[in-house]
Each structure stands twice: as C-alpha cells, then as structure tokens.
Amino acid sequence: MTPSRHQAAIQAQLRSIASLAEPVRQTLYRFVVERSQPVSREQAASGVGVAHHVAKFHLDKLEEDGLLEVEYRRPAGRTGPGAGRPAKFYRRAAREIAVSLPERRYELPGRLMAEAITASTASGEPVAATLRAAAHATGERMGEQAAQLAGCRAGADELVTAVCGVLEAEGYEPRATFDRITLSNCPFHGLAKDYTGLVCGMNLHLMRGLVDSLDDERLQARLDPATGRCCVTLTRPRD
Incomplete structure (x- = not known):
C-alpha cells in the first residue's frame, strides 16, 4: 500500500534520525552544528580526526x-582565475526534525493559544472565548482542505477519506467505521493531561470548525471522552 503524504514525511524523519546512529556521522554532525560558521570537508575531517574521504x-x-545544508564558496584567501572551483561548506539544516510515538503535536495548540492571547489583549475578551474562536477558524481551514480533496461531487466515503487525510496531517490517528470517525490518539496528550478542560474544549471547537465548513449536517463533532484516545468523536456521514 502506498504511504500517505503524512506517513511519507514520518518515514523521512525516521531516516534522518536513524542516520545519526552511525558514530562517525554523529560526531561529524555535532562538530558542524557546534561551529558558528559553515564548515568545509577539510575542517570537519581535521576537527574529528578522520580521513578526508570519510568526512566527505x-x-x-x-x-x-x-x-x-550546504553552500558553495571559495575558502578565505583564494581569489582570481586560479582559485579553483568553490568548495562545499556545511551547516545545520533549518528543517526541524521531531518524531514521537504515539505522535504528539504541540505546535498547533501553542499557535492557537498565542493567537488567542494576542486577540484577547487587543479586544479585552476573555482568553477562553478568543481561544474558541481561534480553534474554530483553524478547523474551518482544515475543513476547506478536506472539501478540496474530496471534490464537489463527493459522496460520504470520499468525504470521510478526505477528512481523515487532513486530520492525519495534523497528527491525529483517525479510524473510520460505518457510523463515525474515532481519533485513536490525542496529539496534545501532555497538555490535555494537565489542562483537560481547556485543551478538550479547544479540540472540540477545532473539530466543530472543520465540520461547519463542510456544510454537511450529517457530520457532527461531539465530546466523547474515553481512555487512550482523543476526547472528540465525529459522527460519520452516510449516503
């Protein structure tokens, strides 16, 4: 079975992390990221005590x-026609790599809470109200993505598949049955454990925003807490 885009991204991250299991490679990585400037192959080889071809x-x-990441430039002091080709210099990649099993996604609630606090400061509304609004608006955007994936003539099964794909991309593990979509993990588990009411309320409004934007009354979001899964369940549309 062909992996989804989200699954492929996880596989790529796992490969990146697994790459550091090789001792020499890990040592070279640490050498590069501890430098304030990009590092050449020669500098890296000398710095960790390995042959140039090994460092390369x-x-x-x-x-x-x-x-x-790499950049190409001539080493300091080499200029003019006889300076040769630019050398390859290495620096830490800007890309963030993080893998958790089961998957956790704290960036989304962090962004929603920052948005809510900013809106609350500007308007004087309670943070709880602005958080609900921020979550609902983000859910609407997720629903719009699902609608685009499903297409304008989508039936119930196509809609469910699209919704599950969007939820999966946000770190959820959706499980579709004949009458519902159950989210078998909570991407915000650490926060939900300590701030249950706040996080579950945010999650509910996120899902309500998603289903509201689909304009399909057959799909509903409701609080349905249970051990070991997300507190929200989506009742499933049926043709």
Whole structure:
C-alpha cells in the first residue's frame, strides 16, 4: 500500500534520525552544528580526526538525509582565475526534525493559544472565548482542505477519506467505521493531561470548525471522552 503524504514525511524523519546512529556521522554532525560558521570537508575531517574521504561520505549522507545544508564558496584567501572551483561548506539544516510515538503535536495548540492571547489583549475578551474562536477558524481551514480533496461531487466515503487525510496531517490517528470517525490518539496528550478542560474544549471547537465548513449536517463533532484516545468523536456521514 502506498504511504500517505503524512506517513511519507514520518518515514523521512525516521531516516534522518536513524542516520545519526552511525558514530562517525554523529560526531561529524555535532562538530558542524557546534561551529558558528559553515564548515568545509577539510575542517570537519581535521576537527574529528578522520580521513578526508570519510568526512566527505558522511557529510554528504547527512545532507542527503536533511540534517545538514550546504553552500558553495571559495575558502578565505583564494581569489582570481586560479582559485579553483568553490568548495562545499556545511551547516545545520533549518528543517526541524521531531518524531514521537504515539505522535504528539504541540505546535498547533501553542499557535492557537498565542493567537488567542494576542486577540484577547487587543479586544479585552476573555482568553477562553478568543481561544474558541481561534480553534474554530483553524478547523474551518482544515475543513476547506478536506472539501478540496474530496471534490464537489463527493459522496460520504470520499468525504470521510478526505477528512481523515487532513486530520492525519495534523497528527491525529483517525479510524473510520460505518457510523463515525474515532481519533485513536490525542496529539496534545501532555497538555490535555494537565489542562483537560481547556485543551478538550479547544479540540472540540477545532473539530466543530472543520465540520461547519463542510456544510454537511450529517457530520457532527461531539465530546466523547474515553481512555487512550482523543476526547472528540465525529459522527460519520452516510449516503
């Protein structure tokens, strides 16, 4: 079975992390990221005490796996026609890599809470109200994505598949049955454990925004807390 885009992204991140299991490669990575300036192959080889060809192999592998980025320039002091080709310099990649099993996504609630606090400060509304509004608006955008994926003539099954794809991309693990979509994990588990009412309320309004934007009364979001899964369940549309 072909992996989804979300599954492929996780696989790529796992490959990146697994790349650091090789001891020499990990040492070279640490050497590069601890420098304030990009590092050449020669500098890296000398810095960790390995042969130039060994450093080249592992640095290029780190670049391939998305852990390092490169730039090309001539080393200091080499100018003019006889300076040769620009050398390859390595630096830490800007891309963030994080894998958790089961998956957790704290960026989304962090962004929603920051948006809510900003709106509350500007308007004087309670933070709880602005958080609900921020979550609902974000859910609407998720619903719009699902509608685009499903297409204008989508039936119930196509709509469910599209909704599950959008939820999966946000870190949920949707499980569709004949009458509902159950979210078998909570991407915000750590926060929900300590701030249950706040986070579950935010999650409910996120899902309500999603289903409201679909304009399909057959799909509903409701609080349905249970051990080991998300507190919200989506009742499933049926043709």
